[in-house]
Amino acid sequence: MAQLQAPKGVPEYFPGRSSAFLAVRDALNAPARKAGYGYVELPMFEDTALYVRGVGESTDVVSKEMYTFEDRGGRSLSLRPEGTAGVMRLVIEHSLDRGQLPVKLWYAGAFFRAERPQHGRYRQLQQVGLEAIGSDDPALDAEVISLADEGFRSLGLKQFTLQLTSLGCAECRPPYRELLQAFLANLELDEATRERAAVNPLRVLDDKRESVQSQLAGVPYMVNHLCADCQTHYDDVRTALRLLKVEWTESPSLVRGLDYYTRTAFEFTHHLLGAQSGIGGGGRYDGLMSSLGGQELSGIGWGLGTDRTLLACEAEGLDPGAGALVDVFAVPMGEEAKAVLIALSGELRASGIRTDLAYGNRGLKGAMKAADRSGAPYVLIVGEQEVADGTVVVKNMSAGTQESVAWESVQSLLAAHLQKDEGNHS
RNA sequence: GUGGGUAUAGCUCAGCUGGUAGAGCGUCGCGUUGUGGUCGCGAAUGUCGCGGGUUCGAGUCCCGUUACUCACCCCA
Incomplete structure (x- = not known):
């Protein structure tokens, strides 16, 4: 098939x-x-x-x-x-x-x-x-x-x-149309064009073929009538x-x-x-x-x-709508970390922050690669250490810097960062 | 609708006069402890658009078909 x-x-x-x-x-x-x-x-x-x-x-x-x-x-x-x-x-x-x-x-x-x-x-x-x-x-x-x-x-x-x-x-228009048809009647046109001249004579005016255009010198135009x-x-x-x-x-x-x-x-x-x-x-x-x-x-x-x-x-080389689809990409290491980030990504989305997560339990390297590809300016990383501390590592991808913050402050921190970045761009 | 061109890995394409497929990019993995972008190494992937035909043998020739594309036509 x-x-x-x-x-x-x-x-x-x-x-x-x-x-x-x-x-x-x-x-x-x-x-x-x-x-x-x-x-x-x-x-x-x-x-x-x-x-x-x-x-x-x-x-x-x-x-x-x-x-x-x-x-x-x-x-x-x-x-x-x-x-x-x-x-x-x-x-x-x-x-x-x-x-x-x-x-x-x-x-x-x-x-x-x-x-x-x-x-x-x-x-x-x-x-x-x-x-x-x-x-x-x-x-x-x-x-x-x-x-x-x-x-x-x-x-x-x-x-x-x-x-x-x-x-x-x-x-x-009717009197002009008659005028135009009278003009077109004297031209040498093929069958199809002749038919068009009868049904919609204006159409003949924008015929792209040189053989037609060359005959249109002196043709009457509507704007002049x-x-x-x-x-x-x-x-x-x-x-x-x-x-x-x-x-x-x-x-x-x-x-x-x-x-x-x-x-x-x-x-x-x-x-x-x-x-x-x-x-x-x-x-x-x-x-x-x-x-x-x-x-x-x-x-x-x-x-x-x-x-x-x-x-x-x-x-023209323009790219409307360019830009990343998400603001934040979350990278978990381990099951507990994943549970934390699943919950956190839900909260972030609800607050209007576009968030994606590394699915499929990839290794840290692979997950970071995915984070990079996503184009997200910020990445959240949670591992055993952070689970124990109740913190999240927030990494700024373009600067390469990262900071450790408590779960409950992640949303407001990201919101502040994103707003500031927005301001810098405009 | 009329006439021409093209059709090979996810993408861009190479495969000379017929001898059962390649590159770059991308993807995935590795370069030992929890970090992407650069670099190095490695791997996977194609019924060569589809269907017939010619031939010992066709991605390569012929016919058909489908899609895309260029011009006409039409129009956004």
Whole structure:
């Protein structure tokens, strides 16, 4: 029988890298929490119709990449390919939009897309996301964008760019779309691209192939055909972004893969990630709520790729979440000593001091080696002598010094040492 | 989904034109009394991704398959 393995395209995180994953996830949602966003825990699967209506039937995400299945009651369900539609459904279902607006929410977790896996492109992908619903204030667009920017910066990332554009609205997009399609009709394109031009002409703009790009000179861009309201909105977004000290690049050819975006659209791309360079993206959506049966409310949000952000950190030589998993490592010599340290480690943990113990009755040398590997700054040693005295040897591993203290003072001594070390680092 | 590359010890990889496997790192042990990190010595570990085929003989050639990976596509 073949060796069991994880499903294709599913990244797993375990000690060695999992602490970095957690640190990235926390860093990406921290800015939102500082701006009044509340947490939502969404279902991993939803009625398939939610995504068909919300994300758009013609999008690749829905038409080709969704994990859809029938449950035992004959309902068609789909593993969530993205988060925004689910948040909208939750907001409508629980009437969150009946209170004060905007409703500000964030979430984090796994999403599923049946794509061909690649480095940074997974079938189970992790995202941190946020939505601000019920206000079309351009200052809110700027806040949302700056929170993503801040998340990346707080990790120390530098090699990324914020790309920004406006996709227009129901008013100005249709005429622009016709203009664009007329332009594309005159180009020499292969069958697949021609089809794309018919379904989603904007997509053709960010085609990476030279054969296509070379033909796009003089192509009309949406930003140059915005209606008065959209133009004002876009100008105000940029003014607010300047106030927030966020830098961006104007990207008129930026396209989003989900149908619901209107007006402000943005994407964060990292320069060291190859083809899968998008580490986050989002935008405003005007018609989404109402198309899902809710009020006519505009919203704006983003999704940031946790997996890709971690890869970006690694590409820049950053190591988020680095450091030992424990503060203290206990080394017993003999059965009685072990009993003492088992009890003591329990007390230390309860007081908030991260503590591990040398298991397996190894020799002192081996146990010290394990203590060293653990990275714990302090090691507790108890042998016959200490059992008799009622003391513990507390060793400072980096200094190599050690002191003997009574059992009952160990906790307060360690707490004091650790606090002092903490102070020295910051 | 389309096209290319790779697949050898836990990790990184070497194995020339086919003759039944190696290094470094890591792990474990030892360097005598209760102390890690350095150094020295020693040990364990692989059905050479998986399945077929060619051959007296395949890690080495051929086919298939799976996974990873690169580009397109898509997007986080």
